[in-house]
Amino acid sequence: MSTHEDRELPGRLFVVEGIDGSGKSTQLDLLHKWLVSQGYLVVFSEWNSSPIVKATTKRGKKRHLLSPVSFSLIHAADFANRIHAEILPALQAGAIVLADRYVYTAFARDAVRGLSKDWLRRLYSFAVKPTLAFYFDVPLDEAVTRIMEGRPQLKFYEAGMDMDLSDDPEESFRLYQGMIRSEYDQLVKEFDLVRMNAMDSLVRQQKQMRALVAPHLQGVMRADGGSINDVLREEGLLGRYLDEARSKKAQA
Amino acid sequence: MTELKFYGDRPPGIEGASLPGRLIVIEGTDGVGRSTHIALLKEWLEDRGIAVLDTGLTRSELAGPGIKRAKEGNTLDPFTLNLFYATDQWDRLEHQIIPALRAGMVALADRYIFSLIARAVIRGVSPEWMEDLYGFALIPDSVIYLDIDVEHLLPRVISSTGFDYWESGQDFLPSTSVFDTFVEYQTWLLDEFRRLATRHNFHVIDARASVPEIFRAISAQVEQVVEGMGQEKTIDELLEEPSAEVATATLPHLE
Numbered sequence: 291m292s293t294h295e296d297r298e299l300p301g302r303l304f305v306v307e308g309i310d311g312s313g314k315s316t317q318l319d320l321l322h323k324w325l326v327s328q329g330y331l332v333v334f335s336e337w338n339s340s341p342i343v344k345a346t347t348k349r350g351k352k353r354h355l356l357s358p359v360s361f362s363l364i365h366a367a368d369f370a371n372r373i374h375a376e377i378l379p380a381l382q383a384g385a386i387v388l389a390d391r392y393v394y395t396a397f398a399r400d401a402v403r404g405l406s407k408d409w410l411r412r413l414y415s416f417a418v419k420p421t422l423a424f425y426f427d428v429p430l431d432e433a434v435t436r437i438m439e440g441r442p443q444l445k446f447y448e449a450g451m452d453m454d455l456s457d458d459p460e461e462s463f464r465l466y467q468g469m470i471r472s473e474y475d476q477l478v479k480e481f482d483l484v485r486m487n488a489m490d491s492l493v494r495q496q497k498q499m500r501a502l503v504a505p506h507l508q509g510v511m512r513a514d515g516g517s518i519n520d521v522l523r524e525e526g527l528l529g530r531y532l533d534e535a536r537s538k539k540a541q542a
Numbered sequence: 543m544t545e546l547k548f549y550g551d552r553p554p555g556i557e558g559a560s561l562p563g564r565l566i567v568i569e570g571t572d573g574v575g576r577s578t579h580i581a582l583l584k585e586w587l588e589d590r591g592i593a594v595l596d597t598g599l600t601r602s603e604l605a606g607p608g609i610k611r612a613k614e615g616n617t618l619d620p621f622t623l624n625l626f627y628a629t630d631q632w633d634r635l636e637h638q639i640i641p642a643l644r645a646g647m648v649a650l651a652d653r654y655i656f657s658l659i660a661r662a663v664i665r666g667v668s669p670e671w672m673e674d675l676y677g678f679a680l681i682p683d684s685v686i687y688l689d690i691d692v693e694h695l696l697p698r699v700i701s702s703t704g705f706d707y708w709e710s711g712q713d714f715l716p717s718t719s720v721f722d723t724f725v726e727y728q729t730w731l732l733d734e735f736r737r738l739a740t741r742h743n744f745h746v747i748d749a750r751a752s753v754p755e756i757f758r759a760i761s762a763q764v765e766q767v768v769e770g771m772g773q774e775k776t777i778d779e780l781l782e783e784p785s786a787e788v789a790t791a792t793l794p795h796l797e
Binding site: 331332333374375376378379380382383384385511512513517518520521522524525526527528529530531532534535536538539 | 578584702703704718719720724753757758
C-alpha cells in the first residue's frame with residue numbers, strides 16, 4: 291500500500307486519543323454535533339468498527355484467541371479498511387473526518403504488548419496524518435474510577451488480562467492502563483498531539499477544542515440543498531416513513 | 543389506470559387489459575435521495591386517501607436474501623448477478639406490484655429495471671441483452687428520474703451512506719482509490735441513465751436543487767399520475783350524507 295503524503299487532501303481529519311475513561315468520546319461527540327450544526331459535512335469513524343473485520347476481532351476477543359501479534363494485525367486490518375473505504379475518500383472529497391482513536395492507540399497498546407515501535411510505524415505508514423490530534427490526559431485513579439462506576443465487569447482484553455499482569459481484573463486494568471498512559475506521554479512528544487486536561491469541566495474542554503479546530507475549517511465542504519424539515523413544514527407532513535427508509539438504507 | 547403493457551412479450555400468467563392502480567418508479571443513482579423522497583411521497587399519498595405499496599430492489603421474498611449473501615462475497619460475474627436481480631424483479635412484480643395495482647393501490651418502486659440496465663451496461667453487458675431480459679417488466683405509468691452530477695452527488699453520499707463498494711465500481715475498476723473509482727463510475731453511470739431517460743421517456747427532475755424544491759417537482763408529477771384516485775368516499779362519509787338513513791334502512795332488503 292502506498293502512503294498518501296504525495297496527494298493533496300482537501301478534507302480535514304481530527305482525532306481524539308486517550309486511555310479508557312478520559313472522556314475523549316464525549317468531547318468528540320460534542321464537537322461532531324457542533325460541526326453538523328454549522329453545516330459541515332462530517333464523517334465519523336470509530337476504532338474497531340470496520341463492517342468487514344470487526345466480527346473477526348470480536349470472535350478473537352470473545353474466545354481469547356488473540357496473541358500480541360494477531361491483536362496488532364487484526365486492528366491494523368480494521369483500520370486499513372476504514373482508511374480505504376471511509377476516511378480517505380471523505381478527505382479526498384473535502385469533508386471533515388472525526389476519528390475516535392487513531393494509529394496512536396495501536397502504537398500505545400501494541401508497544402505495551404512488546405511489539406517493535408519501529409515496525410508499528412512502518413505497518414501504519416498508509417495512515418493519513420491528522421490535521422489535529424487531541425490527547426485527553428487524565429490521572430490514572432480518575433480514569434479507573436470513571437470506568438469502574440459505569441461497568442459491572444471488565445472485558446478480558448480491555449483489562450489487559452492477556453498480558454498476565456495480575457489475576458484480578460481491576461488490578462490488571464489499572465496496571466495495563468498505567469502502561470498505556472506512559473506510552474501516550476511519549477507519543478504526545480513524538481507526534482505533536484494536543485494535550486487536553488481531562489480534569490477540566492466538559493464545557494471548558496469543548497470550548498478549547500472548538501477554538502483549536504475553528505482555524506482549520508476554511509474552505510471545507512458544507513452540506514447544501516435545504517433540509518427535510520423544510521419539506522415537512524411546507525407540505526404538512528410528519529415524516530412518519532423516514533426512519534423506516536433510513537433503517538432500510540443502513541441494512542443495505 | 544395502468545395499462546397492462548410490457549416492454550417485451552406479455553409474461554405467462556398475467557391476465558387483463560388494465561389495472562386500477564398506478565405504478566410509479568423513482569430512478570436515480572445511489573445517494574441522490576430516492577429513499578427519502580419515497581418516504582415523504584408515501585405519506586403525502588396516504589394523506590390524500592391513496593393506499594401505497596413501496597418496493598425496491600432485493601426486497602423479494604424469493605431472491606432478496608440470496609442477492610445480499612452473494613454481494614457480500616463480491617464474487618459473482620455480471621451475468622449471474624443480473625439474472626439474480628431479474629429473478630428478484632419478477633418475483634416482486636408477480637407477488638407485490640401487480641396484486642397492489644389490481645387492488646387499486648399506488649406502487650412506488652425505489653429503482654426499477656433501469657438501474658439494473660445501467661449498472662450492467664457499464665460493466666460490459668450488451669444493452670440489447672439487458673433490454674431483452676427485462677421484456678417481462680410492466681411499463682410504469684411514470685418513471686421519475688432524479689438527475690444529478692457527480693459534483694452535487696458527492697456531499698450527499700458522504701452525509702448518508704458513504705462510499706459503497708459496488709456503487710464505486712470497485713468490483714471492476716482498476717484503481718484502489720475509492721474516491722477516484724467513485725467519480726469515474728458515477729460519471730459513466732449518469733451518462734447511461736441519461737441515455738435511458740431519453741429512450742424511455744423519463745420524467746426528469748433536476749436533483750441538484752434543494753430538498754423542498756425536488757419534492758415539489760416530484761409531487762407535482764405524481765399528482766398528475768394519480769388524478770382521480772382516492773376520491774371514493776369512506777363508509778363513514780357515506781353514512782353522514784342526508785340519504786344515508788334511507789339507504790341504511792333499505793340495506794337488509796337488498797338481494
